[in-house]
Amino acid sequence: MGYGILKFDTLTTSDSKNTSTDKSIDTSYLFNGVAKEWHLFDQRGDIHGANTIADSFNVASIADVSTGHYDVTFTTGMSTNAYAPVSNHHYTGHIDNDQFSRFSAPSNLSTGAYRIAGQYVNSATGYEDGFFTVGTNGDLA
């Protein structure tokens, strides 16, 4: 079976299982809605080894900056600095530690990179390495 390219502007479904009413969606809606970047970064290293990008999409590199801080650099950058990385931070990623959820957030957004900081308590000394999962939505350059 060969591969080819299908070019179309809309997708239509009969929605036979639910309403049996045709519904259409502009394919650009699909493109605009999908994550443009995601990654799993094990900074602490309990699962994949310290400072390891376990898997990702559209990431060129991650720089470990300091405890609980790292910078993500895109392969394909964003068109503006207004986009939305959504980050999660866990102590180790192990089920045995599932009571140790942490919190994290992106900052310093530029079109080519952003920073993630993770903490266990909201103070200048509350930063902590951990197991980070992030997905980013927005418009590409």
Added chain:
Amino acid sequence: MKTPEFQGTHLWERLCWAKEKLEGIQTDIRVVYEDPEDMDNPAKVLCPDPNWMACALQGGILPPVESYWELAKDEAQPDFKKHTRGYLLHDTKPIEAMTEEQAIEYLIKKDIPQRIWSTWNEGNKPKMVICRTHQLPEHRQWRNAWQIKEDIELAA
């Protein structure tokens, strides 16, 4: 596997192809660097992405690093709001396959500030060192004190 002719294809779509077709390549090479404009913070450790590394070694996917530099110049303008030259990533002829060493050099020039890599060996000690993971400290207990040693021995 042969890379399709990608010149003119959006870079992000090329990455979709690569994600489906190529196995990620985990390298144990790391780049440790210190920023002279940020001496209060410890040394940073750059970790190459495995899927990016697969693209670099495959060839025909990534744009020349100069394309990124041009976009960075645009973003540095005080009136910058939105990129209008994204075509530099998508329409410029992709670069050929690189060796792992060439890929790291490309990544340094793409993701580390030029003020660091262009003068990496000037001053009292190197500002940047390429190493293997086993050469980094074994644990992260004192992560915020990591620095490049002043008497570090550099390989040729």
